Amino acid sequence: MLSDRQRMILTAIVDDYVRSAEPVGSRSISKRSGVTFSPATIRNEMADLEELGLLEQPHTSAGRVPSNKGYRYYVDHLITPGGVSEEDVRKVRAFFAEKMLLWEDVIGHAATMLSQLTHYTSIVLGPEMFQTTLKHFQLVPLNEQSAVAIIVTSTGHVEHRTMPIPEGIDVADLGKVVHLLNDKLAGVPFHRVKSVLHSEVAEELARYVDRCQEILEVLEDSLAEKKDPRVYLSGAANMLTQPEFKDVDKAKLILDTLEETAALSKLLQPDSGGIQVRIGTENAMEAINQCSLITATFSLDGQNLGTLGILGPTRMEYGKVIGLLEYLSNDLAALIARRIK
Amino acid sequence: MLSDRQRMILTAIVDDYVRSAEPVGSRSISKRSGVTFSPATIRNEMADLEELGLLEQPHTSAGRVPSNKGYRYYVDHLITPGGVSEEDVRKVRAFFAEKMLLWEDVIGHAATMLSQLTHYTSIVLGPEMFQTTLKHFQLVPLNEQSAVAIIVTSTGHVEHRTMPIPEGIDVADLGKVVHLLNDKLAGVPFHRVKSVLHSEVAEELARYVDRCQEILEVLEDSLAEKKDPRVYLSGAANMLTQPEFKDVDKAKLILDTLEETAALSKLLQPDSGGIQVRIGTENAMEAINQCSLITATFSLDGQNLGTLGILGPTRMEYGKVIGLLEYLSNDLAALIARRIK
DNA sequence: TTTAGCACTCGACTCGAAAGAGTGCTAACG
DNA sequence: CGTTAGCACTCTTTCGAGTCGAGTGCTAAA
Incomplete structure (x- = not known):
């Protein structure tokens, strides 16, 4: 536990050093307003603080600099809860x-x-995205081979990704799939989309749509892929x-x-x-x-x-x-x- | 017009300087393979090239460095059309x-x-985008107040922008507008979208849709706004x-x-x-x-x-x-x- | 026209001395 | 006993002088 005076000195050193980027000497602290003791006293305290590992000396005959531990103490105990100007x-x-x-x-x-x-x-x-849930998604066909998937998350984040359309797939089929998926996937967390696609959707979809396996695969890639x-x-x-x-x-x-x-x-x-x-x-x-x-x-x-x-x-x-x-x-x-x- | 030898020397200086970042001296050039003349000769040529403004000397008693004009000449006339490794x-x-x-x-x-x-x-x-033409666009409603506009350009570029929905506008109305606009705007260059919206679309739209003026305004903002x-x-x-x-x-x-x-x-x-x-x-x-x-x-x-x-x-x-x-x-x-x- | 030779210039590096900041220690003080 | 003044000591920084070396420009000869 530090004494009030030690805390005050540590604070002063951190503040000074942050401003000036130069090692802080005992003299400059004693000159601060509100400081009533002499440089010698401060030097003693500084030696103690250094022993505690809160301060460091770049070399003998330089002032003191806060150590990482010193900053840590400052942040944890001394910081003035800074208002915004x-x-x-x-x-x-x-x-x-x-x-x-x-x-x-x-x-x-x-x-x-x-x-x-x-x-x-x-x-x-x-x-x-991977940690949010899917709110809505939609496909906009671009041409024969590709479409844009628009993904809206529960947090209002919107993202689009171009994806390939498997050769020879009917656009109407795609529409059906998307429609069905929106019902099934709304509210599902992204990290579960993949498994839901496999377990719940695949079978049902297969009844309505040809070649749904291929469609699901590309959707998986664009929807469920984890991205930084x-x-x-x-x-x-x-x-x-x-x-x-x-x-x-x-x-x-x-x-x-x-x-x-x-x-x-x-x-x-x-x-x-x-x-x-x-x-x-x-x-x-x-x-x-x-x-x-x-x-x-x-x-x-x-x-x-x-x-x-x-x-x-x-x-x-x-x-x-x-x-x-x-x-x-x-x-x-x-x-x-x-x-x- | 430079002599062959001058061109060869300038090339050597640029190449050397690019590699080493140090002023190039006459001696080091004369040592290159394929060079048959002495440092003194090269010094004479270098003095000439300096007079032409193609070379510079950081200080007396340093080697030469290409000037901007020297680089320009090098790029325009001397460069070896670099293949890719x-x-x-x-x-x-x-x-x-x-x-x-x-x-x-x-x-x-x-x-x-x-x-x-x-x-x-x-x-x-x-x-x-401003220089391409619109190929397709679509609105995906997010909630009561906002929708995402997906814009596809003729060059295959896709972009989305969130836009506000004017208070109390019917989603169906919006759909109508978008449908109509796709017919009218497909193939229109972006820099003309604004004027087309005003001149050609506005009247026709007004027949079908209530409050179309407000809708057009927000669309204008999100579609036709010039963006870097x-x-x-x-x-x-x-x-x-x-x-x-x-x-x-x-x-x-x-x-x-x-x-x-x-x-x-x-x-x-x-x-x-x-x-x-x-x-x-x-x-x-x-x-x-x-x-x-x-x-x-x-x-x-x-x-x-x-x-x-x-x-x-x-x-x-x-x-x-x-x-x-x-x-x-x-x-x-x-x-x-x-x-x- | 080219080349060898040479004096000259100027930056880069080294070294040592001096200056200055700050310390730690000791002894005195209240 | 905590605090302070005094002082010797340490270590960095700065500066100038001296040296080194690379490279030049000029001159005279080949």
Whole structure:
């Protein structure tokens, strides 16, 4: 357990270091308003905090820097529950007002906004279809060989996929199949679609439709195929403004990682709902062991609609970012809820 | 007009500099196989080439570097029409074989492949819908307030957009409208959709359908709205491997630019079909005045289907990239042609 | 016209000295 | 006993001088 003074000093060091990116010395802390003790006292406390593993020294005769453990303590116990600045609220409002018309792009634009507001990198995951239920689906024939499947999920997410039509299949037959499937599949979770197709639908369908086996097969491919959720990335270049990545090689390592959307989608996969903070080596991926990732899920009736993520250096404005993510994820959830009513 | 020897020297300098990123000295050229004259002779020629503005010297006592004008001459007159290596052909084949099933993502994946094959940054533009014609469109109602419009263009491109349903409109009415519109609008270029809706459709529709004015309005918004073509970016981090961008600030400038998709879409807009090379300051955007952009359009019956772009430092493997783009753009065009038959 | 020779230029690298920031320790103080 | 002043010490950063080496331009000879 830390004393009040130790907590105060740790807070000061984190705050200072986040701002300046330079090791924090005892003198600069003693000069803060509200500090009544001398640099020497602070040095003693700092030595104690270092022994506890909360601080580190880049080298003798440098100031102190928070360790990962230090950041963790800060986030868990010291953080000031950051409200969102009035200006940011205004920007968010303005943004949604403008972008609501192009609903398809709204999540992508949210990513852009996040990176602009925070000056960090934002990574946003769209809904993972596989975990939602099918609400409605429809086929629109394109030509002899292909059709577009439009899929609507219970969360109001719409997606289309082109699929091949087996040689010589009648369009009318397809229509019948789709009609029947909508009855059977509405409300079925995607991860069960495959088995439902096999167990319940196949036989009945076979009575009405020729060659239904072939039709079911292509439908399976386009409907039930597991796909990674869409990944929206924005502000990756913001990483380059951080002094910890002034070395191009380090920066390249991270930016390369950021281009692998599959890896990102795994990285953001939340353990649970709400806000999560992963500091430095707490992140599974080695390339971002110098970074912290803060994520927030937004959901509707317990169904996960997506994840907002902010990636920055471990030396990051945790309070501000957490506040913003909390605010924005609630906003987005509310927006989607209102939309599908 | 350059002498054969001058052309040979310029070629050697460009090739060497592209490989090494270091100013090329007379000595290193004279050592090349096939070179029969001494460094002194080459120095004389180099001085002449510099006077012509084709070469530059970073400072006295350094070797020579091609100027933008030098690259231009190289691209226009000296380039060896680069074939595509067998290995690359194999990779492209393998790639298409694998990705054809997920047709929706094929262009995006093509971008990824381009950046991986070239180690440069690839920027790919999807089809500009506004220049194609409408082939078919359909509405799928989502709930009381909204529907999805599926739009199919003559080039086989499919797109969906959510649109609001005006309060209290009958779904059956909507169906009628869509049916009628498909007759009227099929084959109409998108840039004329708006006027056709007004001039030809409006009156006739009014006879059958109540409140058709409101319906037409929302349709206009979702159908005829001009949207920038989709921009696919891949391999932006490759920029960081180039020694000319080892300075983080320069790199940041470029990466920032690369995040503005609207600007990119403008930048890639081709003057004409085929391959285009823009060297250094020939590019409109100041941030990439140290870069070259090579673009190739792929089209079908004269309709532009998209643009492949490779962005790299001016010190770029022009021959190889041009060859690859030529090959891939033809391939893509053929693929699309085969698909819509 | 080509080439050898040579003085010259200029960036890159190395080294050491000086400056400066911050510490840890000790001893004194209230 | 906690707090503080004082001080020696450590380590990085910065700067300039010196050296090295690559490459040039010029001149004179082949």
